[in-house]
Amino acid sequence: FVFRGKADEAPGAETGDVIVEVCEKKHRTFQRLGDSDLLVDKRVSLLDALCGVRFHIKHLDGENVEIDCSAGGQVVRPGDIWVVNGRGMPRGGRQGNLLVRFEVEFPKELPSAGQNNVREQLRPLIDPRAPAGDSQSTGSKKDGGSSWSWFSGGGDSASKAKVEKASRLSEQRAKQVAQLVEAHEREHER
Numbered sequence: 001f002v003f004r005g006k007a008d009e010a011p012g013a014e015t016g017d018v019i020v021e022v023c024e025k026k027h028r029t030f031q032r033l034g035d036s037d038l039l040v041d042k043r044v045s046l047l048d049a050l051c052g053v054r055f056h057i058k059h060l061d062g063e064n065v066e067i068d069c070s071a072g073g074q075v076v077r078p079g080d081i082w083v084v085n086g087r088g089m090p091r092g093g094r095q096g097n098l099l100v101r102f103e104v105e106f107p108k109e110l111p112s113a114g115q116n117n118v119r120e121q122l123r124p125l126i127d128p129r130a131p132a133g134d135s136q137s138t139g140s141k142k143d144g145g146s147s148w149s150w151f152s153g154g155g156d157s158a159s160k161a162k163v164e165k166a167s168r169l170s171e172q173r174a175k176q177v178a179q180l181v182e183a184h185e186r187e188h189e190r
Helices: 046-051 116-125 156-160 171-189
Strands: 031-032 037-046 053-058 065-069 082-086 098-105 164-166
Touching: 031 171, 037 046, 037 053, 037 171, 046 098, 065 082, 065 098, 082 164, 082 171
Parallel strands: 037 098, 065 164
Antiparallel strands: 031 037, 053 065, 082 098
């Protein structure tokens, strides 16, 4: 921002300008893309990527939001960018979008194929915290245990979160976002 003629005055000298430079402070969770979109990087297990990703995030507005990327049996691929419409930054009377970029953790090796149930065979390798059986199951407080969801890491605040459905970005929009991310990262390397 330049404020012309607002600097100190001195007799016989032209009044200078006040120049204010605003730098965006890096946030530990969110990255701003363009005017109103937010980007968050999410690391998920291969099991979640294959069976459905659901996770909780504390949004900038303070609200706990559950992001659900399990619709239609779609698989989350490494580098995929999914979108939650309307959960970005407010700008010019509209809300931007929240973009989620996924990194998928792969196991280093697979166990020997001695059993019939592939999920149970792979579960300890892919996500040892995952409960046996149904991929949507969650923990309970019976027997003194804690309420825990293997999608979110648990906690009572997770049950109060608003669920937001996410969908995969179109290839064209994903390329645009990738270019924005590259430009943003180059800018912050300087």
